[in-house]
Amino acid sequence: MMPYFKHPVDYPVNDLLSDMDKLFDAVDAIQIFRLLGGETFLYKDLNPLIEKALSSPKVKTVEVVSNGTIIPPQSTLELMKNPRLIFQISHYGKYSRHAEEIKALCDKMGVKCVVRYPDDKTWSYFGDLHFRGRSEKELRHQLKNCASICRNFLDGRLYFCPRASFGSKLGMPDSPNDFVDVRAESDRKILRRKIFELNQKRYIAACNYCDEGTGEVKSVPVAEQM
Numbered sequence: 023m024m025p026y027f028k029h030p031v032d033y034p035v036n037d038l039l040s041d042m043d044k045l046f047d048a049v050d051a052i053q054i055f056r057l058l059g060g061e062t063f064l065y066k067d068l069n070p071l072i073e074k075a076l077s078s079p080k081v082k083t084v085e086v087v088s089n090g091t092i093i094p095p096q097s098t099l100e101l102m103k104n105p106r107l108i109f110q111i112s113h114y115g116k117y118s119r120h121a122e123e124i125k126a127l128c129d130k131m132g133v134k135c136v137v138r139y140p141d142d143k144t145w146s147y148f149g150d151l152h153f154r155g156r157s158e159k160e161l162r163h164q165l166k167n168c169a170s171i172c173r174n175f176l177d178g179r180l181y182f183c184p185r186a187s188f189g190s191k192l193g194m195p196d197s198p199n200d201f202v203d204v205r206a207e208s209d210r211k212i213l214r215r216k217i218f219e220l221n222q223k224r225y226i227a228a229c230n231y232c233d234e235g236t237g238e239v240k241s242v243p244v245a246e247q248m
């Protein structure tokens with residue numbers, strides 16, 4: 023959905039760092055904490071976020087994702103040498119103009135770098151953001167078949183899935199059922215309970231604005247978003 027953002031914003035780093043502290047404190051473990059953009063290296067305060075994620079023993083793996091358009095600064099490459107970090111380059115063909123150079127740099131410096139080439143697989147198009155009018159039974163069935171398993175932490179809110187978070191910024195109704203407001207919750211116990219409950223959802227409001235899990239999802243070539 024990134025290309026649909028007309029007015030992208032950079033959130034203040036101190037807000038993000040304190041959000042991360044609260045989230046890490048509230049949960050038992052995070053298997054993968056993935057930092058991504060838009061293009062991740064456009065964010066000028068990325069290093070403190072990487073350091074924060076690596077500093078928590080609860081985070082098992084940190085991933086940083088880039089589209090290979092920006093060569094990371096030396097200080098970021100140094101941080102990314104950490105054995106708990108995997109650097110992923112999503113290769114968008116000719117648009118990822120520095121991908122090979124970055125990969126060579128990573129190999130030289132001992133950064134674990136994985137390049138995902140466009141011919142690796144296809145992407146799925148979940149459809150536009152109109153309301154589908156599905157019944158509760160249909161929504162439950164849809165979520166059972168949904169392959170989107172990542173939570174999305176955006177602007178202090180932990181959303182059930184990326185579609186729910188980015189959709190809410192692009193005009194889809196922002197349902198309190200679909201996220202936990204980590205930034206607003208001051209009680210750790212309540213925060214833990216709310217995160218637990220989020221993980222138990224059988225469907226969310228955003229599913230009614232999405233085709234994933236319905237068998238009607240179109241495959242589209244990687245790197246051709248619009």
Ligand code: SF4
Nearest residue numbers: 168170183228229232
């Ligand atoms: S909105 Fe529902 S069906 Fe769509 S990706 Fe999110 S959880 Fe899956």
